Amino acid sequence: MTDDSSCELSSVITGTNLQRKVLKRLDVVTLFPAMFEGPMSESLLGRARQRGIIEIRIHNLRDWSADDRRHTVDDRSYGGGPGMVIQAEPICRALKAVRAEGVKRLGRSAKPYVIYLSPQGRVLRQSQAKSLAKRPWLVLLCGHYEGIDQRAMDWVDEEISIGDYVLTGGELPAMVLADTVVRLVPGVVKEPESLEEESFQDGRLDFPHYTRPAVWRGRKVPAVLLSGDHASIRKWRLSQAAKATREKRPDLLKDRPARRQR
């Protein structure tokens, strides 16, 4: 029952986003397009898409395979070793086609920023998500198997990893990246407050939350939260957040240069 007023609102938001430096289009190139069906149509990403705030397209790399019967996109690694490597040609063809399609929508001067999700990439952080959300057009290239032919890297602007653990491919990382970037696009997350609150909280953990009942199985909600004294509540939350950060993630408090720019 999403009403007309919310549609109207979204077109207003889309209008403003046309002028601003903000993500408008996101393409994904993958050998496993079906993996994206759930995340890209449900929840926040799906809503942003439906409301026309952002255009998201999933492309099957196999559409640009060699013209053989098996629609080959990969081959064995030169020099030997286990596993297959995705060939440069399908990637090059796919990226050219995606660029041509996007230019039709965004205009001739539009330039895609191509990200290859790879374990060799710099590990994604919130600060980087913020700058990516300002790029009008992102293309996410997902590797699989042992990765892609090094020569395809000529078409890649940046390599990004989502963390130091081994996954089977770049698909889940691409969804993680899409989720974190798209929610930063103005109008995607409903309450503008929550993004403001987030920057206020930046770099530290959240404070504890409570909801009704005020007493649950004999355990009370901290009195300050029921006091209605907003200055005290704010102070309490800040100190709780600082405590949680010290205890659970002391690494967040070390000032590393990458965190300064936020």
Ligand code: 9D3
């Ligand atoms: C077990 C294979 N490894 C040999 C040393 C290399 C390797 C190749 C391909 C490891 C993982 C993958 C697939 N992963 C990704 O494509 C990937 C990924 C990840 O595994 N972890 C965190 N971020 C990312 S982004 C892409």
